[in-house]
Amino acid sequence: MAVVTGAGRMRSIGRPIARVLAQAGCDVVLTGTGRPPEAYPEDEREANWRDIESVADEIRQLGRRALPVVSDVSDPEAVETLLARIVNEFGRVDFLVNNAGATRGNDRVPVTELSIDTWQRVMNVNLNGTFYMSRAFARQMSEQGNGGAIINISSLAAQLLAPDTGAYATTKVAINGLTTIMARELGPKKIRVNVVAPGIVETSRLDDVPRGKVWDDMVSAYISLGRAGTGEDIAHLVTFLCSDQGEWITGQTIYVDGGHLPTPRR
Numbered sequence: 609m610a611v612v613t614g615a616g617r618m619r620s621i622g623r624p625i626a627r628v629l630a631q632a633g634c635d636v637v638l639t640g641t642g643r644p645p646e647a648y649p650e651d652e653r654e655a656n657w658r659d660i661e662s663v664a665d666e667i668r669q670l671g672r673r674a675l676p677v678v679s680d681v682s683d684p685e686a687v688e689t690l691l692a693r694i695v696n697e698f699g700r701v702d703f704l705v706n707n708a709g710a711t712r713g714n715d716r717v718p719v720t721e722l723s724i725d726t727w728q729r730v731m732n733v734n735l736n737g738t739f740y741m742s743r744a745f746a747r748q749m750s751e752q753g754n755g756g757a758i759i760n761i762s763s764l765a766a767q768l769l770a771p772d773t774g775a776y777a778t779t780k781v782a783i784n785g786l787t788t789i790m791a792r793e794l795g796p797k798k799i800r801v802n803v804v805a806p807g808i809v810e811t812s813r814l815d816d817v818p819r820g821k822v823w824d825d826m827v828s829a830y831i832s833l834g835r836a837g838t839g840e841d842i843a844h845l846v847t848f849l850c851s852d853q854g855e856w857i858t859g860q861t862i863y864v865d866g867g868h869l870p871t872p873r874r
Contacts (some may be wrong), residue, residue, distance in 0.1 A: 831865070
């Protein structure tokens with residue numbers, strides 16, 4: 609039984625993770641923030657998308673149970689309420705994927721121009737949310753006594769440390785460190801904790817980068833394999849790390865970036 613946070617967007621990483629886990633045999637709990645329809649991208653509105661409800665329908669079509677829950681990972685009380693509901697309805701939790709992330713936008717400025725409110729928003733969702741979820745669900749896995757896996761979705765930004773990513777990249781560096789610490793603490797309980805860190809992935813999160821020449825030039829300049837990633841590229845690794853085939857892997861940060869170059873090709 610798997611929990612995937614931030615799983616409601618149509619073009620995303622969370623939705624494919626949930627689907628591929630279901631294809632591998634997992635029942636899935638999906639969380640989202642309850643976005644209002646007017647905040648959906650145009651393609652979601654045209655498709656009559658319903659956020660986590662639509663993803664839940666897809667999982668049920670795969671023959672697995674799905675529970676969509678509006679929940680705020682940055683609220684520790686909401687996290688405990690979510691856990692209690694999951695245990696009540698499913699009896700256990702085996703895998704946690706911390707995928708929820710703060711919306712990209714006005715945080716992409718120099719540190720000297722970064723507002724305190726924006727800094728705290730990014731920290732609360734990305735870092736605190738990962739901590740609250742991991743803390744609560746690791747306790748549950750420990751009580752169950754059968755091990756489990758926690759996958760934290762980080763980013764290549766933690767390695768690039770580019771200008772104008774002060775808040776975002778800082779959370780991802782911290783998540784990588786937290787993952788290593790938790791892996792060492794939880795290893796004796798057979799709970800594996802790993803990071804999957806995507807590079808440039810084709811999602812609505814990057815819709816501020818114009819598609820067409822600007823996008824194609826960026827991909828060509830930076831990615832050795834010549835294409836942007838897909839949500840499925842990330843989902844397959846997450847599912848592997850949750851599987852028996854990944855049972856001897858813990859405390860690792862695995863970059864899935866198509867061979868992203870540190871500097872662009874000339």
